[in-house]
Amino acid sequence: MTKCIALHSYKGGTGKSTISSNLSASLAKKGLTAVLLDVDVYAPSLQDYFQWQPKKSINDYLFENANIDEVIHDLSPVLDKFSSNDGEQSESSKGKLLVAFSSTSKDEIYKLDGAVRQEGSKIQLLRKFLMLREEIVSKYNADFVIIDTSPGIRYWSINSLAIADTILLSLKLDGIDLKGTRLLAREIYDSLTKLGTKSYLLLNRAAGYCLPPNLAGEQTSATQEMFNNTVDNQSAVISKLNADIGMDTILSIPCYCDIQFDSNEFLTALRYPNHPFAGKIDELIGKLKTI
Amino acid sequence: MPEVRIPGLSSLIGQAAAEKTNFGILLLMSPPGGGKTIFCRQMITDCLDTGSMCIYINSSMTRKEYENLFNNIPDAKIKNLKFLNPYLVTTGNKESDTTTSINDPKLSATFQDIRNTIEEWSSSVTNTIERTQQGSTSTLNGLPKCDIILDSLTHMFTLFEEDKVLKFVNALSFLIKEFESLALITMSGTQSSNESILNKLSSIFDIVLEIEIQEDSDKIKRKLKLISIKGASSKSSSALFNIEQEGILKFESEVSSKPKLSICGLCKAPILEEPEYYLDMPFHHNHVKIYMKLAGAFGQARVSDAGPSGVIDAAFFFVDVVGLSDPALSVRRQIEKIEALNDMISHCDTFKKASDKRVLPTGDGMAIGFMLSPESPLQLGIDLHQSLKKYNTHTKKEDGSFLDVRIGIASGTVFIVNDVNSNQNIWGPGIIFARRVMDVGDGGHILVAGALAESLLTLDDKYRRIINLLGDYQVKHGQIIKIYSAYSPNEFGNPATPVRFKS
Numbered sequence: 001m002t003k004c005i006a007l008h009s010y011k012g013g014t015g016k017s018t019i020s021s022n023l024s025a026s027l028a029k030k031g032l033t034a035v036l037l038d039v040d041v042y043a044p045s046l047q048d049y050f051q052w053q054p055k056k057s058i059n060d061y062l063f064e065n066a067n068i069d070e071v072i073h074d075l076s077p078v079l080d081k082f083s084s085n086d087g088e089q090s091e092s093s094k095g096k097l098l099v100a101f102s103s104t105s106k107d108e109i110y111k112l113d114g115a116v117r118q119e120g121s122k123i124q125l126l127r128k129f130l131m132l133r134e135e136i137v138s139k140y141n142a143d144f145v146i147i148d149t150s151p152g153i154r155y156w157s158i159n160s161l162a163i164a165d166t167i168l169l170s171l172k173l174d175g176i177d178l179k180g181t182r183l184l185a186r187e188i189y190d191s192l193t194k195l196g197t198k199s200y201l202l203l204n205r206a207a208g209y210c211l212p213p214n215l216a217g218e219q220t221s222a223t224q225e226m227f228n229n230t231v232d233n234q235s236a237v238i239s240k241l242n243a244d245i246g247m248d249t250i251l252s253i254p255c256y257c258d259i260q261f262d263s264n265e266f267l268t269a270l271r272y273p274n275h276p277f278a279g280k281i282d283e284l285i286g287k288l289k290t291i
Numbered sequence: 292m293p294e295v296r297i298p299g300l301s302s303l304i305g306q307a308a309a310e311k312t313n314f315g316i317l318l319l320m321s322p323p324g325g326g327k328t329i330f331c332r333q334m335i336t337d338c339l340d341t342g343s344m345c346i347y348i349n350s351s352m353t354r355k356e357y358e359n360l361f362n363n364i365p366d367a368k369i370k371n372l373k374f375l376n377p378y379l380v381t382t383g384n385k386e387s388d389t390t391t392s393i394n395d396p397k398l399s400a401t402f403q404d405i406r407n408t409i410e411e412w413s414s415s416v417t418n419t420i421e422r423t424q425q426g427s428t429s430t431l432n433g434l435p436k437c438d439i440i441l442d443s444l445t446h447m448f449t450l451f452e453e454d455k456v457l458k459f460v461n462a463l464s465f466l467i468k469e470f471e472s473l474a475l476i477t478m479s480g481t482q483s484s485n486e487s488i489l490n491k492l493s494s495i496f497d498i499v500l501e502i503e504i505q506e507d508s509d510k511i512k513r514k515l516k517l518i519s520i521k522g523a524s525s526k527s528s529s530a531l532f533n534i535e536q537e538g539i540l541k542f543e544s545e546v547s548s549k550p551k552l553s554i555c556g557l558c559k560a561p562i563l564e565e566p567e568y569y570l571d572m573p574f575h576h577n578h579v580k581i582y583m584k585l586a587g588a589f590g591q592a593r594v595s596d597a598g599p600s601g602v603i604d605a606a607f608f609f610v611d612v613v614g615l616s617d618p619a620l621s622v623r624r625q626i627e628k629i630e631a632l633n634d635m636i637s638h639c640d641t642f643k644k645a646s647d648k649r650v651l652p653t654g655d656g657m658a659i660g661f662m663l664s665p666e667s668p669l670q671l672g673i674d675l676h677q678s679l680k681k682y683n684t685h686t687k688k689e690d691g692s693f694l695d696v697r698i699g700i701a702s703g704t705v706f707i708v709n710d711v712n713s714n715q716n717i718w719g720p721g722i723i724f725a726r727r728v729m730d731v732g733d734g735g736h737i738l739v740a741g742a743l744a745e746s747l748l749t750l751d752d753k754y755r756r757i758i759n760l761l762g763d764y765q766v767k768h769g770q771i772i773k774i775y776s777a778y779s780p781n782e783f784g785n786p787a788t789p790v791r792f793k794s
Contacts (some may be wrong), residue, residue, distance in 0.1 A: 052577050123558075123559055126557070126558065127558040127559065127560060129755070130557070130558055130578065130722050134577070158585065158589065159587045161584070161588070162581045162584040162585045162588065187588075190587075191583075191584060191586075192587065192588070192589055194587070195580050195583050195584050195587070196580065197584065219345060222631025275693075288720065
C-alpha cells in the first residue's frame with residue numbers, strides 16, 4: 001500500500017526540499033519505489049537537486065497539457081551515479097526514483113496562481129491534482145509518495161496536506177518558527193489529524209552537532225556553559241512544544257555546517273552515505289516504514 | 292466495454308462491481324411463481340446481446356417448450372444458444388466420461404456435451420480473433436464467453452440421485468473456472484428450505500441470490516435479494532422488479548423515470564460506483580475524507596463554493612420529431628409521435644445500459660447527455676433508427692402517422708446546475724452545440740459535430756465505414772462548424788446531403 005507523506009513548514013528554509021530529496025533517493029536506494037512531487041509551486045527547487053531540466057511539469061499535467069507519464073521522470077539512474085560497494089548496490093538496482101517537478105517558468109507560476117483565483121478553473125485544477133495522486137498510486141505501484149509542499153497556509157500546500165496520509169512538519173527551533181508551528185497545529189493540522197492524518201514534528205538544524213569549544217581547543221567556561229545551556233533549553237522547548245500541540249517529534253536533525261554551507265551539494269545522503277545526515281535519513285525511513 | 296450479464300446485479304452490488312462479475316457460479320433461489328425461468332431467459336438474452344454463447348440446461352422442458360420460451364430472440368443470436376435436457380439426452384454414441392466420476396450415463400453425457408460446446412466456442416472465438424488481429428491473442432480476457440444456465444437443480448434432484456447431481460455440479464464448477472465462464476443455477480425454495488443442499492455446495496457458489504414474493508393488495512411484487520458473496524453473508528441488499536409484457540424484467544432503478552446522476556461534491560466529476568454521502572452531498576468513496584479535511588482547513592463554505600455549478604465534459608444526443616408543428620397534424624397525432632419516440636428511446640439498449648446519462652425533455656424531442664462514453668450518442672442514434680424502421684412498417688406518410696426524426700450529436704462542456712426540484716441537472720454550450728448540429732439536418736439524418744466525429748474515427752475503424760464528412764456549415768452567430776453524417780444505406784441515417792447544406 002502506498003504511503004503518501006507531505007513535508008510542510010510554516011515558513012521557508014526549514015529544509016523541506018533537502019530532506020524530501022534525500023529521503024526519496026534513499027528510499028529508492030533501499031530497493032523501494034519512491035515518487036517525489038515538487039508541489040512547492042511558487043518556489044520550485046528540486047530541479048537543482050537532481051540537475052534535471054524536465055520537458056513537462058506538474059503545471060502541464062494540471063492544465064491538461066501532459067499526461068502522467070510525461071510528467072513523472074524516472075531518475076533512477078541518479079542512484080547508479082552514487083552507488084558504491086556499501087552492500088546496497090543490489091537493493092538500489094531494484095529501487096525506483098520517480099520525480100515530478102513544478103515549472104520554474106515565471107509565466108507558468110503566474111498562470112497557476114491566477115487560475116486558482118477563478119472558481120471555474122480552480123475546481124478543474126483540484127480535480128487534476130486529486131487525479132495526480134490517484135494515477136501515481138494506480139500506475140506506478142509506489143511504496144512512497146513524498147510531497148515537497150509550499151510553506152505556510154496556501155492553496156497548494158493545504159491541498160497537498162489533504163491528500164497525504166502523514167505530514168512531517170519541518171521546523172527550526174527559532175522563535176518565529178515555533179510561533180508559526182503552533183498556529184499551523186491549531187488552524188490546520190487539528191482538523192486533518194481528527195480525520196486520520198498522522199502528523200509529526202521534524203526538527204531540523206537542531207543544536208548539538210558542532211564540536212563543543214572544549215574539544216576544539218577554545219575552551220572557556222563561558223562558551224561551554226552557553227553550549228550546554230543551548231542544548232538543554234532546546235530539549236525543554238521541544239518537550240513543551242510536543243505537549244502543547246500534541247505532536248510527537250519523529251526525528252531531530254542537527255545543524256550540519258558542512259551541508260549548510262556547501263554551495264552545490266544537495267544529495268548528501270547518497271554522496272556521503274557515512275555522513276551522520278545519511279544516518280538520520282535512514283533513521284527517518286525506519287520510522288516511516290512503521291507508521 | 293464491460294457489460295452486466297446478470298439481471299439486477301448492478302442494483303445489488305453497484306454497477307462497477309457487477310461489471311466485474313464476469314465469471315463464477317451464481318445460485319438463484321425462488322419460491323414457485325417467483326420468475327426463475329423468466330430471470331434465466333433475461334440473462335440469456337442479455338448474454339447473447341454481448342456476443343456470448345449460452346447453454347441452457349433444463350431437465351423438465353421439451354424442445355418445443357424451449358423454442359416457445361425463446362421465440363423472441365432473433366435467428367442471428369439464437370444460433371449461439373444451445374438447449375440441453377439431461378433427462379432426454381441420448382447416451383448411446385457418447386464416449387464415457389472418465390474424468391469426473393459422475394457415475395450417471397445421462398449426466399455424464401450432458402457434462403461431456405457442455406464441455407465440447409465450450410471448447411468449440413472458445414476455439415472458434417480464438418480463431419476469429421487470431422484472424423482479425425493476426426495472432427495477438429495473449430489472453431481471452433474480455434472476449435465473448437460461453438455461459439451456462441441450469442434451470443433448475445431442484446428438478447434434477449427428482450430425476451437423478453442426489454450425490455450424482457452434486458458431482459455433476461462440482462464438475463461443472465471446474466469447467467467454469469477453466470474457461471472463466473459464468474453460470475447461473477436455479478433452485479426452488481428459499482435459503483432455509485434449501486439449507487442442507489446449500490451447505491453441501493456452499494464452496495461452489497460465488498454469489499447467492501433469492502427472489503422474494505410480496506403480495507401488495509392485488510399486485511405481486513418481486514424482490515431480488517443478495518444473500519451472500521463468496522460465502523460471506525451480505526447486508527440487506529435488495530431490488531424490486533416487475534415482469535413486464537413480453538417477459539422483460541424491469542428493476543426498480545430502471546423503472547424510475549429519472550435516473551439519478553451523482554456528481555462528486557469535491558471533484559465535480561460523475562460518480563460511477565455507489566456514492567458516499569456527507570452533509571447530503573454525494574462523493575467518490577476516496578474523496579469524502581479529502582473534502583472533510585479541506586473543509587476543516589479552508590472552511591466549509593469555501594470548499595463547497597469551489598464551483599457550485601461544476602463543469603464537466605459530456606457527449607450529447609439531440610433529437611426532435613420532424614414536422615411536428617405542421618398545422619395539418621392533429622394534436623392527438625402529435626402526442627402519439629412524442630410518446631412513440633420516448634418509448635422507443637427508453638427501450639434502446641444503449642439508453643438502458645448507460646448509467647451516466649442525463650435526459651432533458653425539449654417538448655418535441657429530448658437532449659441526452661452521456662457523461663462518460665463518447666460512443667453512446669451515436670450508438671443510441673443507430674439503435675433508435677432500427678426501432679423506427681420497425682415502427683414505421685405500420686405507419687403511412689399520407690395519414691401523418693409516419694414518424695421521422697433528426698438527430699444531432701456533439702460533445703462539449705456543460706455546467707451542473709440545481710433545478711427547481713433541487714435535482715442536479717446540466718446545461719451549457721455542449722447541449723446548445725448538439726442542437727445547432729441537429730438543426731442542420733433533415734428527416735433521417737444523424738449529424739455529428741466535427742470534434743466528436745474525429746475522435747470516434749480515431750477510436751475504432753468501424754466508424755470509418757459509417758461517418759462521412761459533409762463539410763463546413765455556418766450556424767447561428769456566424770459560427771462555422773464542421774459536420775459529418777453517420778449512415779449506412781438501408782440500415783440507419785440518411786445518405787442525402789441536408790437541404791440546408793446545399794443552400
